[in-house]
Amino acid sequence: MNKTWLNMIIIAVITLALYVAYQFYVSVNGGNLSFNRNVSSISPDLGSEVLENMSTLEPNAPIHNDALNNK
Amino acid sequence: MDDGEDRKLSLTARINKILSTTQGRTYTTVAATILIVVLMAVFAIIPAYISITDQVAANQAKTEYIAKLIEKEQAITSLVKQRDRYTEAIKLLDLFLGEKVNNEYMIANVNKIAEDHNCTVTTFSFDKPQTSKNIKTLPMMVSSVGMSFTVNCKIEDIKGFYQQINDFPTPIYIITVNYTNKTDSKSLIAFGDSINSRFNIQIATEYYFWNVPSTTIKAT
Numbered sequence: 019m020n021k022t023w024l025n026m027i028i029i030a031v032i033t034l035a036l037y038v039a040y041q042f043y044v045s046v047n048g049g050n051l052s053f054n055r056n057v058s059s060i061s062p063d064l065g066s067e068v069l070e071n072m073s074t075l076e077p078n079a080p081i082h083n084d085a086l087n088n089k
Numbered sequence: 090m091d092d093g094e095d096r097k098l099s100l101t102a103r104i105n106k107i108l109s110t111t112q113g114r115t116y117t118t119v120a121a122t123i124l125i126v127v128l129m130a131v132f133a134i135i136p137a138y139i140s141i142t143d144q145v146a147a148n149q150a151k152t153e154y155i156a157k158l159i160e161k162e163q164a165i166t167s168l169v170k171q172r173d174r175y176t177e178a179i180k181l182l183d184l185f186l187g188e189k190v191n192n193e194y195m196i197a198n199v200n201k202i203a204e205d206h207n208c209t210v211t212t213f214s215f216d217k218p219q220t221s222k223n224i225k226t227l228p229m230m231v232s233s234v235g236m237s238f239t240v241n242c243k244i245e246d247i248k249g250f251y252q253q254i255n256d257f258p259t260p261i262y263i264i265t266v267n268y269t270n271k272t273d274s275k276s277l278i279a280f281g282d283s284i285n286s287r288f289n290i291q292i293a294t295e296y297y298f299w300n301v302p303s304t305t306i307k308a309t
Contacts, residue, residue: 062164
């Protein structure tokens with residue numbers, strides 16, 4: 019077989035192998051994914067330290083009732 | 090015959106010549122097999138395999154999504170339990186650091202604190218809500234209301250009054266304090282007189298509230 023032909027076949031095989039490898043790489047890493055949803059995370063702590071402190075602060079406010087609401 | 094037919098015959102003759110030998114048939118079979126394998130790989134196996142890896146990646150993404158959803162659900166469940174547990178404390182927090190301006194509440198309490206310490210509030214004024222200029226690190230949703238008042242106190246009562254203002258559950262930031270005494274401008278007063286005399290104390294403060302946008306949906 020002509021050496022030029024052989025070289026071209028080798029180049030073609032290498033090109034094909036590289037292309038297939040790239041396709042695999044993209045696929046494995048999720049490059050072809052159409053599924054794209056995000057979940058915004060929230061803290062599971064309501065701030066219990068602050069809330070537990072509320073009962074100790076309550077006596078420091080001499081007047082607190084719902085009537086005082088600037089209506 | 091034309092050149093095309095000559096070439097066709099020549100090609101057929103060459104193929105026949107190759108296939109007429111055992112070695113030629115072997116090489117031809119190997120070449121055809123390799124060609125078929127390559128064609129299968131390119132048009133069938135590789136797309137199928139890539140489809141599988143795509144699906145695996147999609148499943149991985151969905152698994153992570155579900156895990157985050159479960160984590161969020163657990164967080165929400167935990168928050169609901171905490172809300173039920175701290176219902177009273179949340180009501181107090183809403184009162185102490187409410188979601189709107191409540192000048193009436195501040196007037197009532199400052200006045201009561203003053204009364205408790207034998208002081209008298211003589212003037213009260215409020216500014217419009219705005220972003221605090223005194224505390225730069227406040228979250229965006231916390232707004233301040235400038236609150237200025239004048240109390241008339243004996244100097245011995247001032248400490249207690251300040252202490253209770255400091256301990257007041259709604260955060261009150263004291264910006265400036267000015268003391269005036271009527272006798273100051275006329276003559277120096279003796280130390281004993283200064284203890285017994287009453288001072289007008291002008292206090293500029295600001296208090297804070299959650300400036301929640303009206304579009305925010307509140308849980309009931």
